[in-house]
Amino acid sequence: MSSIDILIMLGVFISIIIWGGQSLWIYLDARMRRDRFAILWALLAMCSMPITLIVYIIVTRSTEIRCKSCGAVVEKGTEICTNCGKTLGKHCNGCGGFMEDDWNYCPKCKAKY
Numbered sequence: 204m205s206s207i208d209i210l211i212m213l214g215v216f217i218s219i220i221i222w223g224g225q226s227l228w229i230y231l232d233a234r235m236r237r238d239r240f241a242i243l244w245a246l247l248a249m250c251s252m253p254i255t256l257i258v259y260i261i262v263t264r265s266t267e268i269r270c271k272s273c274g275a276v277v278e279k280g281t282e283i284c285t286n287c288g289k290t291l292g293k294h295c296n297g298c299g300g301f302m303e304d305d306w307n308y309c310p311k312c313k314a315k316y
């Protein structure tokens with residue numbers, strides 16, 4: 204066996220690990236966030252890597268924030284951290300409605316924070 208053959212085999216081997224690994228990671232990650240489509244995501248990831256992986260990360264990460272107190276991942280729009288109970292976000296000066304920390308204007312009454 205020449206060294207070229209070994210290199211090719213190593214390349215194929217690494218590709219399979221990455222290919223299988225990312226599908227498995229997506230599946231486990233989706234299961235963790237109780238995504239009903241976990242298996243679908245994983246199957247998609249197998250067919251069209253790395254597009255599915257990129258789309259998956261964008262879709263899931265855009266709907267969540269991190270608690271500043273304990274670092275737990277909390278769904279966006281949640282008023283308190285479901286892990287440590289710390290209040291997330293702020294309340295509008297005008298109507299008292301819930302606002303995300305990085306919002307400057309209230310979506311309900313349009314008041315500036």
Ligand SMILES: [Zn+2]
Pocket residue numbers: 270271272273274275284285286287288289
């Ligand atoms: Zn927390």
Ligand SMILES: [Zn+2]
Pocket residue numbers: 295296297298299300309310311312313314
């Ligand atoms: Zn308001």
